[in-house]
Amino acid sequence: MWTINRYPGAWLLPALLPVILLTVYPIGHALWTSLHEVMILFPGEPFVGLKNYQRVIVGDYFGVALRNSLVFTLIAAPSVVVFGTLIALFLQKRFFGSQVLRSVVLLPWVLPGAISAVLWVWVFHPSFGFLNGLMIDLGVIDTPIGWLTNPRTALGAVIVAHVWTQIPFAVVLMMAALSTINGETLEAAAIDCRSAWKRFRYVILPEIKSMIVVLLVYNALTAFTSYDIVYAMTGGGPGTATTLLSFQIWRESFSMYDFGAGSAVAFIVVLISAMLIVAITRALPSDLFAGE
Amino acid sequence: MASIDLQNIRKTFGKVEVVHDLSLAVRDRELLVFVGPSGCGKSTLLRMIAGLEEISSGELRIGGKAMNRVPAADRGIAMVFQSYALYPHMTVAENMGFALKMMGVGKAEMEDKVRAAARILQLEALLDRKPRQLSGGQRQRVAIGRAITRSPDVFLFDEPLSNLDADLRAQMRVEIARLHDELKTTMIYVTHDQIEAMTLADRIVILNNGRIEQEGAPLDLYQQPASRFVAGFLGQPRMNFVPVVSDGADLRLGAGGPVLVSRPLAAGKPLELGIRPDAIAIAETGIPAHIVLVERLGGSSLVHTRVEGLEPLLTIELPGTFEAATGTALKLAFDPSRAHVFDSAGHAV
Numbered sequence: 001m002w003t004i005n006r007y008p009g010a011w012l013l014p015a016l017l018p019v020i021l022l023t024v025y026p027i028g029h030a031l032w033t034s035l036h037e038v039m040i041l042f043p044g045e046p047f048v049g050l051k052n053y054q055r056v057i058v059g060d061y062f063g064v065a066l067r068n069s070l071v072f073t074l075i076a077a078p079s080v081v082v083f084g085t086l087i088a089l090f091l092q093k094r095f096f097g098s099q100v101l102r103s104v105v106l107l108p109w110v111l112p113g114a115i116s117a118v119l120w121v122w123v124f125h126p127s128f129g130f131l132n133g134l135m136i137d138l139g140v141i142d143t144p145i146g147w148l149t150n151p152r153t154a155l156g157a158v159i160v161a162h163v164w165t166q167i168p169f170a171v172v173l174m175m176a177a178l179s180t181i182n183g184e185t186l187e188a189a190a191i192d193c194r195s196a197w198k199r200f201r202y203v204i205l206p207e208i209k210s211m212i213v214v215l216l217v218y219n220a221l222t223a224f225t226s227y228d229i230v231y232a233m234t235g236g237g238p239g240t241a242t243t244l245l246s247f248q249i250w251r252e253s254f255s256m257y258d259f260g261a262g263s264a265v266a267f268i269v270v271l272i273s274a275m276l277i278v279a280i281t282r283a284l285p286s287d288l289f290a291g292e
Numbered sequence: 293m294a295s296i297d298l299q300n301i302r303k304t305f306g307k308v309e310v311v312h313d314l315s316l317a318v319r320d321r322e323l324l325v326f327v328g329p330s331g332c333g334k335s336t337l338l339r340m341i342a343g344l345e346e347i348s349s350g351e352l353r354i355g356g357k358a359m360n361r362v363p364a365a366d367r368g369i370a371m372v373f374q375s376y377a378l379y380p381h382m383t384v385a386e387n388m389g390f391a392l393k394m395m396g397v398g399k400a401e402m403e404d405k406v407r408a409a410a411r412i413l414q415l416e417a418l419l420d421r422k423p424r425q426l427s428g429g430q431r432q433r434v435a436i437g438r439a440i441t442r443s444p445d446v447f448l449f450d451e452p453l454s455n456l457d458a459d460l461r462a463q464m465r466v467e468i469a470r471l472h473d474e475l476k477t478t479m480i481y482v483t484h485d486q487i488e489a490m491t492l493a494d495r496i497v498i499l500n501n502g503r504i505e506q507e508g509a510p511l512d513l514y515q516q517p518a519s520r521f522v523a524g525f526l527g528q529p530r531m532n533f534v535p536v537v538s539d540g541a542d543l544r545l546g547a548g549g550p551v552l553v554s555r556p557l558a559a560g561k562p563l564e565l566g567i568r569p570d571a572i573a574i575a576e577t578g579i580p581a582h583i584v585l586v587e588r589l590g591g592s593s594l595v596h597t598r599v600e601g602l603e604p605l606l607t608i609e610l611p612g613t614f615e616a617a618t619g620t621a622l623k624l625a626f627d628p629s630r631a632h633v634f635d636s637a638g639h640a641v
Contacts, residue, residue, distance in 0.1 A: 182375055182377060184373040184374070184375045184376075184377035185375075185377045185378070185379060185380070187342075187344050187364075187371075187373070187377065188371065188373060188377040188378075188379075188438075189379070190343075190344065190363075190364045190365065191342060191343070191344075191364045191365060191369065191370065191371050191391075192365065192390050192391035192394055192438075192442075193365055193390075193391065193394035194363055194365035194366060194394075195394070198394060202379075202390070202394075203379055206379075206381040207380065207381065
């Protein structure tokens with residue numbers, strides 16, 4: 001009586017239950033919350049339709065946060081991929097100390113976000129910061145710059161910190177992709193073509209293209225939903241200079257105690273993320289993942 | 293078309309020297325084969341000529357021009373690799389035309405050259421395929437085609453047939469020999485397979501431990517090996533080696549043993565007699581032996597025999613029609629002109 005054919009659904013439960021409990025239910029609950037007025041200070045949770053969405057979109061912060069998040073994503077994601085690829089190409093070479101360097105490059109990966117943030121706060125610090133010290137010593141600037149307190153530099157500074165934390169993962173995946181290329185194929189290319197750039201362009205790039213796409217999608221999502229490092233470095237400031245959408249979710253929910261509005265922002269983030277993925281994958285040739 | 297000169301070439305990896313002070317002249321339009329066991333330095337030598345490996349010291353000249361510091365792409369060479377090393381995302385035609393495209397050759401000329409090479413190698417029907425859609429033999433033909441389209445001064449082959457099965461290997465061997473006849477270009481071919489070396493080479497260079505053991509025409513090396521190493525390396529089935537002593541006039545098996553060959557040599561020194569399996573015959577009179585095992589290959593049979601007082605078995609190559617059971621007693625005779633004698637250092641005496 002316990003055959004698989006008789007109760008197929010029951011046999012799927014061990015796999016389905018965790019998914020339902022940990023993914024479907026929270027998302028469903030957030031969707032429900034975004035359509036209701038859920039405020040801790042007021043009793044009752046009346047259905048309000050899309051009113052929460054309407055309110056957050058016309059609100060003061062939303063436009064700024066959306067712009068910041070898009071700028072953050074459009075700069076951070078390609079930067080991570082470009083630097084990750086360059087570093088991976090460099091680390092592929094064997095030279096004295098290359099093994100040690102490979103381990104060092106992974107360090108930012110093992111640091112928790114908050115610690116990376118503290119580290120970068122010190123780098124950008126106006127009085128004691130490494131960057132100001134270096135630039136003054138080199139004579140580039142006369143007076144220290146308040147990188148994190150100046151609205152014009154703050155977003156750039158947090159992007160640098162974020163990119164730094166994300167590079168190791170990109171390096172690891174890219175090195176894996178590079179290592180699958182046949183060494184003799186690269187040697188054949190060295191005989192066929194003198195220019196290292198052309199060899200990269202025509203022989204290596206086509207082989208790592210799919211990994212670049214994977215990294216681009218992954219990093220676009222990571223950047224668009226990034227929260228910890230920005231919160232720890234600037235708290236969204238100065239003013240709204242580094243307020244991201246993810247930060248706005250937190251502000252609506254836990255600062256304003258308006259969970260309906262917070263969930264609405266969260267769903268808008270999900271929607272834009274989905275559009276980002278579709279846009280990136282659409283922009284690429286259709287045969288990318290075909291074959292081998 | 294070019295000659296290649298290697299002068300006092302050395303290669304060291306860290307503290308280990310793998311090629312020792314090697315000098316060699318490769319003649320224009322010659323098909324030269326580097327052959328030797330694994331780790332003898334033959335591939336390293338080829339890669340130094342190609343420019344894929346730095347030359348630690350010594351001078352390399354191709355067509356009279358010093359090449360030590362010239363990048364691989366500018367040496368006028370083309371190389372065929374063991375793993376084919378095709379560009380996986382390019383079609384056969386793109387693979388074959390890639391070097392020309394990188395040199396800035398016009399599209400029309402490139403297509404002409406690709407088509408010409410494809411015709412030589414019967415690849416015309418496959419020009420639009422990707423490498424993954426080809427068999428091993430086809431891939432290697434594309435790799436050779438890629439080398440041909442460049443019209444190089446020198447072709448380098450690094451064990452190109454090692455990944456192919458036996459049938460295909462024999463077939464490709466013929467194709468490469470035919471190609472050399474047709475193109476009349478200098479070719480250097482690396483292999484560990486002595487049959488490839490014997491059948492393809494104008495001249496063989498036998499390498500051992502980073503040194504040239506002997507060089508010469510295939511049959512010269514086969515008939516007059518300068519050392520025990522060369523004698524043992526070339527020839528299938530392998531040469532028989534027998535420890536012998538000389539009494540000044542005859543080579544005897546042991547002090548009081550039977551005379552194997554008459555040859556005047558200094559008495560008393562330990563020597564080794566080398567005799568190929570096809571140089572031993574069954575005779576009316578001779579050294580008594582008995583059959584231990586018969587390996588029937590069809591066309592011929594390898595008869596392993598034991599001679600009284602002799603540690604190694606003697607292998608004799610006889611026609612496939614030879615019939616005899618294990619244990620049968622025989623008398624063996626040598627062709628003295630085909631017997632080789634080596635001293636304790638392995639040099640031919």
